[in-house]
Amino acid sequence: MRDGITNILVVGIGGQGVMTAAEMLARTALSQGYDVKKTEVAGMAQRGGVVSSHVRFGPKVYSPQIDPGEADLLIGFEAAEALRWLPHLRPTGVAMVNTLRLPPPVVSAGLYDYPTDPIADLAAAGIEVHAFDAGALAEELGNPKLVNTIMLGAISEHLPFPAEVLKASIVEGFRAYKPKLADVNAQAFDAGREAGHARATTHRSAA
Amino acid sequence: MSAVVQAKAESRHLLSGNEAVARAAWEAGVRVAAAYPGTPATEILENIALYPDIYSEWSVNEKVAVEVAIGASLAGSRALAAMKHVGMNVASDAFMTQSLAGVVGGLVIVVADDVGLSSSQNEQDSRYWGRFGHMPILEPADSQEAYEMVKRAFDLSEQYEVPVVVRMTTRVCHVKAMVEFDGERIEHRAAGFQKNPQRWVMTPANAKPRLPLMHKRDRKLRELSETSDLNVVFPGGDRRIGFVTAGPAFMHVRETFPNAPVLKLGFSCPPPLEKIRAFAGQVDTLVVVEETELLLETEIRAAGIAVRGKDILPRFGELAPSVLRPAIKPLLGEPWEVPKRSQTSVFPRPPTMCASCPHLGPYFALSHIRNLNIIGDIGCYTLGAGHPWNALDTCTCMGASLSMAHGMDKGRGESDEKKHIVAVIGDSTFLHMGMQGLLNMIYNRGNVTVLLLDNRSVGMTGGQENPGTGEDLHGLPAPRVDFAKLVEGLGVRPERIRMVDPYELPTIVKLVREETRMEEPSVIITNRPCSLTDRFERLQPYAVIDDQCTGCGNCIDLGCPAIFVARRETVTAKSGKSKELVFARIDANTCTGCHMCVETCAPEAIVQPQPQNRVIRIQPHA
């Protein structure tokens, strides 16, 4: 973090909840008294395109964009998408990655290849990588949509404010608008927090 | 109702630029707001629609939206029109003359430039319109400024009786940042239309005397710009370079060179040239950082002020810190090396049509018929140019398909002799600007086969309503245009108007074949809703029975993103030729059960399994 500014890049594909997760981080940072900017490049996100959401907060934020090499944290909702954005991460940065693989039609059609092991590629770049199957955790908790909260839980210990603050703001949000989902999201957050410790190594593991 | 709509003065909110514009319009007492959707401006009107005090509508195109706003202004009401950059081209006929006549109630045009060209057909710079149309331009750099400047724009518009342009870019529209409200709605009484033909009837005799008045107004606006508190100097200790900049580029400059003096232009047209001259005198080198064209730079240089700009900076795209650093550092004698970073190469993820999109059927047909020139238009169906259909040959601007197709028919070249000419257009685009092309083609006895893809939605921009959907901006029932009657009224013979279910692949292939062979214009109209709207009904997903799939790959050609290649096999046929088999798999989470692909599968391997436990799906709308 430079000049007290935290740069978080949240990436994935349309429909995965990338923007919702980024919004959550932005709102929580705001509640902690930071100046915040959040911007998206979602060129046709609804049509299965790449989505990247930039969240920047600190004492005073000017540019909303995170330049290549400037992200402190990378939250990847899909394995190859995390790899795509690796150049945006600082050498000292942390990547938190869902191991889900979603090959697009052009890969399925044989025009391009899906990287064999994107997690290993990330780890080989020398950054700190944590990877786990957030979808499986969500299934265990009974709702695939929990992936969002699980990923936020996973990154929560790498933020400049306590993990509990993020958890409270997520759970309170649900309590206000969808009270039935508040408890399960609290569980999802904790499950993510636990899973976020999983450290990927450069060994080509079965990611 | 949303929290922002009810929020009191002195509250703080995390808002996008578009949301901030809506709140400002409400506070400014706007009574009428009109727009046609377009990224990145669409949410301006969607948010204004949340404020019951404002009459708001989706107009059929940007020209109509501006004219609606002009009418309201002449009645004395404050009015706003919003659009994306290319909308200004369509609207320009209206504002170019109204600017001469002037306005009564404050009239503000909010335009959003797609700097970086992420979702448009070009990257044009709306700041030219201010010069061309003699209209002042305010340029916010973030949400807070968008909020403040929209309110200022209304006062300015009324004081100088001129339409005011607020120029936003994607990095204002879609960036969320803190906004502090400093007021609530102030009603502005509308006195009613005051008849005054000399003023409002722009015949040559009436328009001519307005010209000197307009130039007088320009002079006054120039003086105002010189003293405006929207044009501010941010002092800096390092005077080797001083920057003149506006909009989000200001944020990038501040971020990259925090110690350099900056003259930030909020009131950027007409530019405060004397203020700039004075500023230039205080720094060693003056650099203009402007998105996107070299406009201020030309004006500053013409005023005899030495300036650098597009000789070192790119002439297109965003001027983000990563662009500024390598361009400017050498001027400071500080060479900048792009830091070495890990490079990755990951497959592209081009946007694609949705599962069960009603456009898939027509493109399946178009990709299977030879000898067609397929003249396209703008909408989700423009994606038909891509994989796997490769069945769209042109896309220029909204409504162009019909008229370009007609021109191509009349101007057939040698290789076109045996070709059939097809135009593909969506419902919203047809109503925006396409109808005129059809009328023109009929009148001039052209011969084009038109595919009017009516998905009852403005799909591309997120599923807005239009006169063909039966609902208005507020989701209330509205009169619905009858496309068959409409095209018949324009002169298409009833026999040549064919309604078709786009999911019935054999029928649509047959119809397109038949109609392209006709020696007269025909219109084929599809009738299934966009899969992302409430009008679409999701059914139980289909599946491929693995041992019944022969690997013909036919269903893959449909391009439905729920259908994947399960595996490939190369086999040798009896003739000795080797052939690749492609076996399919359907992703149950993505499939909507539309049944379309079933028609492509001769061995009947695509079936709907017995209803199972309810499937929870990822929602396509973020």
Ligand SMILES: Cc1ncc(C[n+]2csc(CCOP(=O)(O)OP(=O)(O)O)c2C)c(N)n1
């Ligand atoms: C002058 C202009 N205004 C707005 C837009 C933004 N825009 C692109 S496509 C489109 C409409 C698409 O609707 P439709 O023709 O119904 O096709 P669909 O996307 O539903 O398939 C709009 C509004 C534009 N490109 N140009």
Ligand code: SF4
């Ligand atoms: S948004 Fe609607 S029209 Fe556009 S691709 Fe998806 S289903 Fe088709």
Ligand code: SF4
């Ligand atoms: S039924 Fe076939 S065409 Fe329709 S959504 Fe499912 S896989 Fe796609």
